[in-house]
Amino acid sequence: MSDKRGAKNRNIFVRFFYGLYDVFAGSLGKKFAWAILLSILYLQYLNTPFIEGIRNRSFDIYQRIAPRIEKTVSPVVVVDIDEKSIGALGQWPWSRDVLADLITKLTEAGAVVIGFDIVFPEPDRLSPPVLANQLKGLDAQTRKRLSEMKGSDENFAAAIANSRVVLGGFISNDPSVLQTETLERMPSVNFMGVNPKKFVKPAAHYVGNVDVLEAAAAGYSNFSLDSDFDGIIRRIPLLNRVGDKLIPILGLEMLRVATGRNILVKSNPAGVEGVVIARSLIPTDGYGRMWIRYSKFDDANYFPAVDILQGRIGSAEIAGKLVLVGTSATGLKDLRSTPVNSVVPGVEVHAQMLKTVFEGDFLYRGDLMRAVEWLVILVFGLLLIVFVPRFGARTTFFSVLFAVGLAVLCSAYLYIEMSILMDVTFLMGAVTFMYIALVYSGFRSAEQQRSQIRSAFSHYLSPEMVNKLTDSPDSLHLGGEVRRMTFLFCDIRGFTAISEKFSDDPVGLTDLINQFLTPMTDVILQHGGTIDKYMGDCIMAFWNAPLEDEAHARNALNAATEMQRRLKEVNRTSRLRVEEEGGTFTEIRVGIGLNTGPCVVGNMGSDQRFDYSVLGDAVNLASRLEGQCKQYGMDIIVGEETYEEVDQQALLELDVIAVKGKDRAVRIFGSLAHHDAFLGSRVERLKVLNEEMLALYRARAWDEAEKKAVECQTIYPELNKFFGLYVARIREFKKTPPDDSWTGIYISQTK
Incomplete structure (x- = not known):
């Protein structure tokens, strides 16, 4: 128990001295503010004729406004x-x-x-x-x-x-x-x-x-x-x-x-207090001067x-x-x-x-007033240094106006009601110059932060998203936070074979990849996504960070759909160019995996180098789903949590699968939104037949399930590979039926 109490006390001690360091050192703006504050306090202490002349001007204003x-x-x-x-x-x-x-x-x-x-x-x-x-x-x-x-x-x-x-x-x-x-x-x-x-x-x-x-x-x-x-x-x-x-x-x-009375001077070690004549005290300053x-x-x-x-x-x-x-x-x-x-x-x-x-209407300004003013300047200066960097410019501006106005009113009250001269010029000067220094420092820091944000995210976010970040940098939480997000993995199918064709032309392979990555990246950015990284021919992106996006799942699916459509244009343009040049056209096909779930997003890496990235099981599952595209003959595969948050009209249930490296099974869906052939009643009919086929399959009605799968192949030849996968599974189960513990979950052996 004593160890815990000691640790708590040490933490309080550390926080206290960290707070002192932040007040007395801190940013460049705080250092400038300290320099201004100490300079003004020193000038106020020196009280040279020039400095005193500035102060006395404020007293003149009071005398002109409210003369005797x-x-x-x-x-x-x-x-x-x-x-x-x-x-x-x-x-x-x-x-x-x-x-x-x-x-x-x-x-x-x-x-x-x-x-x-x-x-x-x-x-x-x-x-x-x-x-x-x-x-x-x-x-x-x-x-x-x-x-x-x-x-x-x-x-x-x-x-x-x-x-x-x-x-x-x-x-x-x-x-x-x-x-x-x-x-x-x-x-x-x-x-x-x-x-x-x-x-x-x-x-x-x-x-x-x-x-x-x-x-x-x-x-x-x-x-x-x-x-x-x-x-x-x-x-x-x-x-x-x-x-x-x-x-x-x-x-x-x-x-x-x-x-008929003698003059009596009343004084102390600090100076003259006043002059007494006929039992009446005329107050003076320390040098015997009467205001x-x-x-x-x-x-x-x-x-x-x-x-x-x-x-x-x-x-x-x-x-x-x-x-x-x-x-x-x-x-x-x-x-x-x-x-x-x-x-x-x-x-x-x-x-x-x-x-x-x-x-008897004396004006009083003893040396004590200078000490009071010195302390007031010090207190106001410390409050500015502590609070201006912690609050917005508008809040601190009106707070400063209120504080200065209050000081002026107090000074006016002391003059009118009590005939006391209190100087606020030094206070106003200190507050004004310190506020300018601190606000300028904050503005400069914000500009640097915006520049850093632009530099860090300009290659991964759309210009609109970068502008939003720079306008509201507080929405960017660096260092890692848990957030529910949607992840996209896009990979070129058969890239190894494509690379072999360009074994003697690495520059040509680079041009090909760039022709693919550039339009795909544009689509992701246009739909509010963030590019995490490029891994050769693979793109990793995510939604709902660094800026919040309530429709992150829908935007990710729309981006995936548009990527497949844009890819057709890329292939068509590439074919025409290659044929004009007399070369051999290589069609690019991609698989896209989408998944939604919680993860940690922020700066990942070391003190020497870090990247803005994501970590979590939902990220890994998205990568595994992209790997299943080839097996199921689908261009886009969507995880179950993504399915729950999007328009399900063009989504076809594919399977309940435990991907490699995962024990928990998830339902997966294929998106047909980019297929012009699946529109209206045709896709509705397909979903009905597919549900019937899956129900028979999971009920172990192998013959009926096979017939339904073959029927689907006949009606929808575009999905021949998907339904052919089930025909092959059913026939295998006919030969070797699964044990009684089988629940219809497919355990994948490949990534």
């Missing part, structure tokens, strides 16, 4: 230095007295915090003391009065000090840029967990504002925006680093000033600076709002691209960041 819906009352407004304002107040940069007036009016209108998306790194060149030193041709009194006037930078600083203003600056790696002293004034950024400095993007320098302005400011920030590989701004770094100093982005610093969920650009919250200065916009629009001061004028070159809009003012990105934070 703007609230009726926006918490953020933009004071815009636009074309209208420049046209009214003159070219930029304006005097800082104008900007001081702008801050004063915004403060009076109730602005919570004012943030500048503009940097002032140099003193105002329009300040009166500066003009006193620069303008030529001034009289001494005027120059003195200008130099004694308060500078516009001081006026601007005073306005800043009377409000809550966050000044902007930018980071740079340009060695020619001068570092300002702003870093020393910036408040420290606290952190929880791992120090985030190593994850935050570094820069060499920070360029801030002139000292007098920064001394009056409530906050200091960076307004530099990082675009992705394709120039689109999808996320912004909430923090940048110069040396050991962490510099907040403009919107984050405005929130710090507005809430912005954009809304469509709406200029309803953009107010021209000139309208603020001239009093057309007041507290109704400004009170309680965070105010960003930025530019949209084309000449100032602060235009950016977002997933939702191809061109927007750069200040719009900061406004969108603030609105996203206020509404």
Whole structure:
């Protein structure tokens, strides 16, 4: 019992590792699929800017289809230095007295915090003391009065000090840029967990504002925006680093000033998790970058600076709002691209960041999502490699469409309902390319299989049968299977004597055989038969393999009948040709044996060489029946099982015989269908007389049986040899009667 259990376990073990081999090695198509899968997984792991750009394009589609819906009352407004304002107040940069007036009016209108998306790194060149030193041709009194006037930078600083203003600056790696002293004034950024400095993007320098302005400011920030590989701004770094100093982005610093709370960075060994401000967590990626969920650009919250200065916009629009001061004028070159809009003012990105934070509608894409996507690609890839070769192209195609569609729907659901960014582009690419590779491999394999089938069967099957096989190769079962079939053996009678006539002309004998085999083969193929082999002057064929043929017995008998008719034409044509050439005509006569029964059909032979053939007792019996044609004077002899499946009108019972080498006796029948003399009532009369003769013979009524056989000889001289056979048997039995065990079975001593 233990041995059986061990053998079973070993079989399971072997099947398991064979299955692994088939998955990991297998066909060339699987190897290509593995190469594609591993390449895509590796590219997904590398996450280069180009690769990331491809992924981000899919996120852009979601943002365009389902952008963030703007609230009726926006918490953020933009004071815009636009074309209208420049046209009214003159070219930029304006005097800082104008900007001081702008801050004063915004403060009076109730602005919570004012943030500048503009940097002032140099003193105002329009300040009166500066003009006193620069303008030529001034009289001494005027120059003195200008130099004694308060500078516009001081006026601007005073306005800043009377409000809550966050000044902007930018980071740079340009060695020619001068570092300002702003870093020393910036408040420290606290952190929880791992120090985030190593994850935050570094820069060499920070360029801030002139000292007098920064001394009056409530906050200091960076307004530099990082675009992705394709120039689109999808996320912004909430923090940048110069040396050991962490510099907040403009919107984050405005929130710090507005809430009066310090900035706290939450991080772990894998990277930054998010930034906490006023007990609210802003989620980021591992580098501290925040994904912005954009809304469509709406200029309803953009107010021209000139309208603020001239009093057309007041507290109704400004009170309680965070105010960003930025530019949209084309000449100032602060235009950016977002997933939702191809061109927007750069200040719009900061406004969108603030609105996203206020509404808490954050987009989340942590490093965990990349791991999840990597696993999903791996699982889908393995499923493709396992199932595509095992199922049809249509099934796998719709399964792949369903799977990809499901992944897209899941990704869309995560975005719309949970604000999670899940990438399906790599999955779609992996599935598409792997499916193409596997289907192409299957198609190529099918083409090779069709070519092999055509090569193997083109000489043995009709073109129609070969086409059926190539169209449905699954109907060809190689390796051997049991099937009920009909077999045909056809042999030239007296071939030895014919060969002797051509002893000096072997080429002539070959031509003769070819003239015989070619039309006989055509007939067999036309009736759906398969040529098994040629054995000298003998043809072996069968029906119902490799393609199924429910009428295999009828088709075989029809083929045998047509072969005998075609042989008459062959002999007639050959006679005319030989007589024209002055030669001696040799008539060809054949005997055909048919039998039906079960056998094994498939590839027979060795690993080095094999043939598509048949094995079984029914095959041997068909060969023996062909050998009895001469003895019974019949052109076609049919076995009992074939007789049961065909039209019996032209079949004449011949005997119950045990052929040589067989113990079991079978009834055999002769076919008269190819004899024009046996038609209609004449063949019916013959069958009646024959049955009477056989009944008398088997009843041992020798005299009556002999008379009936002689009568048949007289009426049907065409069958003289058959009935003469029975006359000879009866007379022999009269001399030496059979013993009591005789049942009418004839035991043949010849093949």
